[in-house]
Amino acid sequence: MSVAVPALPRHRPLTRWTALGVVGALFALLTLAAIGFGSTWIPLEAVANVLLGGGERTERLVVLNLRMPRVAAAAIAGGAIAFAGYLLQRITRNELASPGVLGVVDGAAFGVVLFMAVFSNEANALTVPVAWQPLAAAIGALVAITVVFVLSGRQASSAIRLLLFGIAVAAVCKALTTIFMLVGPIYQASQAARWLAGAVNAINWGEIQIMALCLVPTLLFAGALARNLPPADLDDVSAQGIGLNVPVYRILVFTAAALLTAIAVSFVGGVGFIGLIAPHLARLLVGRARLAGILMAMLLGAMMLMGADLIVRVAFTPLEVPAGTVTAIVGAPYFLFLLMRKDQANG
Amino acid sequence: MDEPSRIDIAELTLAYGSEVVLDALNLPVPAGRITVLAGPNGCGKSTLLRAMRRLHAPRSGYVMLDGRDIAGMGGKDLGRQIGLLAQSPSAPPDMTVEELVRLGRYPHQAMLQPWSPGDAEAVERAMAGTGVRELRRRRIGSLSGGQLQRAWIAMVLAQETGTICLDEPVNHLDMAHQIDCLELVTRLNREEGRTIVLVLHDLNLAARYADQLVFVHRGRVVERGTPARLMRADLIAQVFDVEAEIITDPVHGRPLCIPLGRSRPAETEAVPQPA
Numbered sequence: 001m002s003v004a005v006p007a008l009p010r011h012r013p014l015t016r017w018t019a020l021g022v023v024g025a026l027f028a029l030l031t032l033a034a035i036g037f038g039s040t041w042i043p044l045e046a047v048a049n050v051l052l053g054g055g056e057r058t059e060r061l062v063v064l065n066l067r068m069p070r071v072a073a074a075a076i077a078g079g080a081i082a083f084a085g086y087l088l089q090r091i092t093r094n095e096l097a098s099p100g101v102l103g104v105v106d107g108a109a110f111g112v113v114l115f116m117a118v119f120s121n122e123a124n125a126l127t128v129p130v131a132w133q134p135l136a137a138a139i140g141a142l143v144a145i146t147v148v149f150v151l152s153g154r155q156a157s158s159a160i161r162l163l164l165f166g167i168a169v170a171a172v173c174k175a176l177t178t179i180f181m182l183v184g185p186i187y188q189a190s191q192a193a194r195w196l197a198g199a200v201n202a203i204n205w206g207e208i209q210i211m212a213l214c215l216v217p218t219l220l221f222a223g224a225l226a227r228n229l230p231p232a233d234l235d236d237v238s239a240q241g242i243g244l245n246v247p248v249y250r251i252l253v254f255t256a257a258a259l260l261t262a263i264a265v266s267f268v269g270g271v272g273f274i275g276l277i278a279p280h281l282a283r284l285l286v287g288r289a290r291l292a293g294i295l296m297a298m299l300l301g302a303m304m305l306m307g308a309d310l311i312v313r314v315a316f317t318p319l320e321v322p323a324g325t326v327t328a329i330v331g332a333p334y335f336l337f338l339l340m341r342k343d344q345a346n347g
Numbered sequence: 348m349d350e351p352s353r354i355d356i357a358e359l360t361l362a363y364g365s366e367v368v369l370d371a372l373n374l375p376v377p378a379g380r381i382t383v384l385a386g387p388n389g390c391g392k393s394t395l396l397r398a399m400r401r402l403h404a405p406r407s408g409y410v411m412l413d414g415r416d417i418a419g420m421g422g423k424d425l426g427r428q429i430g431l432l433a434q435s436p437s438a439p440p441d442m443t444v445e446e447l448v449r450l451g452r453y454p455h456q457a458m459l460q461p462w463s464p465g466d467a468e469a470v471e472r473a474m475a476g477t478g479v480r481e482l483r484r485r486r487i488g489s490l491s492g493g494q495l496q497r498a499w500i501a502m503v504l505a506q507e508t509g510t511i512c513l514d515e516p517v518n519h520l521d522m523a524h525q526i527d528c529l530e531l532v533t534r535l536n537r538e539e540g541r542t543i544v545l546v547l548h549d550l551n552l553a554a555r556y557a558d559q560l561v562f563v564h565r566g567r568v569v570e571r572g573t574p575a576r577l578m579r580a581d582l583i584a585q586v587f588d589v590e591a592e593i594i595t596d597p598v599h600g601r602p603l604c605i606p607l608g609r610s611r612p613a614e615t616e617a618v619p620q621p622a
Binding site for chain 2: 093227231233234235237238240242243244245258275287288
């Protein structure tokens with residue numbers, strides 16, 4: 001009956017918050033570096049100076065209008081999708097769950113592509129405000145997760161079934177997205193393709209404002225839900241026995257995760273693997289603690305996307321390689337590693 | 348038994364799809380007593396136990412708790428009245444025993460109400476009562492079967508409910524731990540007056556610990572009463588398909604069932620009749 005438990009370190013509150021502090025400091029440092037790096041190097045103290053309101057004109061222009069938006073977008077998208085992954089891994093009690101694997105990322109991406117196909121004119125300009133784009137992503141994400149949920153049927157509590165249907169739904173959404181890019185009136189298909197792979201290069205302040213405005217209420221919703229995560233760690237019968245309405249709670253958590261994913265995908269594209277890795281690493285670093293785990297996952301997720309964007313900027317300039325390709329190159333082997341470890345644990 | 352009942356089940360019908368599991372079942376659960384549900388595999392006894400805790404919605408009929416229909420009660424409210432130990436409960440292997448036991452306080456906590464000294468005391472009492480205090484920092488995944496079962500019972504105890512339901516609590520335990528577990532349950536009943544409902548497979552354990560023994564067969568209560576009244580060869584043949592001889596346990600004075608063989612040749616499994 002006893003199961004071999006991996007020798008995880010004990011996560012005392014002090015070490016937990018120390019770890020969070022260290023990662024927070026690294027995050028601040030990476031933010032400055034991500035702004036500093038580019039076609040011209042701006043020293044960190046100059047970046048800090050601009051952020052505090054000083055600096056000369058050209059420096060201000062480069063920092064505030066060219067570099068800051070993509071760093072901010074990477075931070076918001078990475079943090080949001082990491083939180084989504086955290087929620088999904090806890091509620092399914094499976095470390096393989098993530099917005100990407102469950103079809104939510106591709107559902108949101110299909111929503112956006114459909115939106116762009118329907119609401120753009122011959123000049124490839126949107127005929128409706130871009131602010132509607134997150135809504136399209138949210139609808140796509142929610143439809144995808146609903147389909148996964150309904151297909152899983154009465155065994156929706158079985159993580160394996162959810163994952164299998166999620167992978168299937170993701171494949172269908174991907175195919176539909178490709179079809180719409182080929183036959184639909186998206187004239188700059190290559191640009192859409194780059195967005196789909198997860199890119200933060202073409203973002204502006206207006207879009208970041210929209211992301212942030214969507215993020216705040218979603219964070220509050222998800223944060224309030226997270227209070228009930230510990231009882232949901234138990235099997236369904238035990239969780240209901242102590243008074244948690246498991247079916248309703250599960251739907252609410254999936255909704256929150258879909259909305260968080262939609263915020264990330266709507267402007268930044270497919271960055272799915274961050275939603276798998278960041279929460280998993282956070283759990284290794286801070287254990288089962290909820291608040292620290294969520295903050296850690298979000299910080300790590302933000303850093304991963306910022307770091308991936310930094311890598312493509314430094315290594316591939318002047319080519320604009322999507323940051324999502326870097327996260328996928330790192331993320332896919334990580335997924336395989338988790339799969340193999342899981343097999344071992346089960347065998 | 349004309350004692351006040353804690354739970355009253357009236358005409359309860361419950362089905363999974365077209366398969367009727369409980370068929371217009373009636374059962375009073377007397378307050379402050381140990382009620383044991385027994386019956387062959389698939390007779391509906393576990394479903395009945397879970398229905399008492401509203402884990403299944405009935406097709407018709409009622410489960411009344413102290414005179415109130417549980418269908419209209421809030422989840423946390425019910426969680427403060429009835430504790431349930433699942434048949435094969437599971438928790439993350441890296442959860443500690445204390446974390447698990449603390450979850451028992453969940454139904455007592457309101458949205459913005461922090462952990463109170465009362466909660467901490469309940470957790471301490473529950474861990475002391477089940478002897479898992481020295482295990483509090485141990486991870487769930489590192490416990491032996493007996494330790495694990497005590498940790499789960501501690502979780503249910505921390506709920507501080509007047510009624511506790513346990514679904515086959517001794518299933519995976521060796522003989523010593525079976526006795527440990529059932530003695531613990533008996534103590535909770537005798538010393539604290541809690542109403543206990545147990546599902547037990549072992550008829551002799553059932554007869555030894557039950558105040559009220561209930562034979563469930565094909566989704567109905569065939570007979571209920573004291574073990575002395577229920578442990579009859581003809582009834583056991585009818586419910587369990589087993590030819591048995593009943594003697595009196597020389598130590599406890601309780602009836603003891605000695606199975607002799609199947610009363611009918613091994614045949615079609617008892618299939619619940621569709622309504």
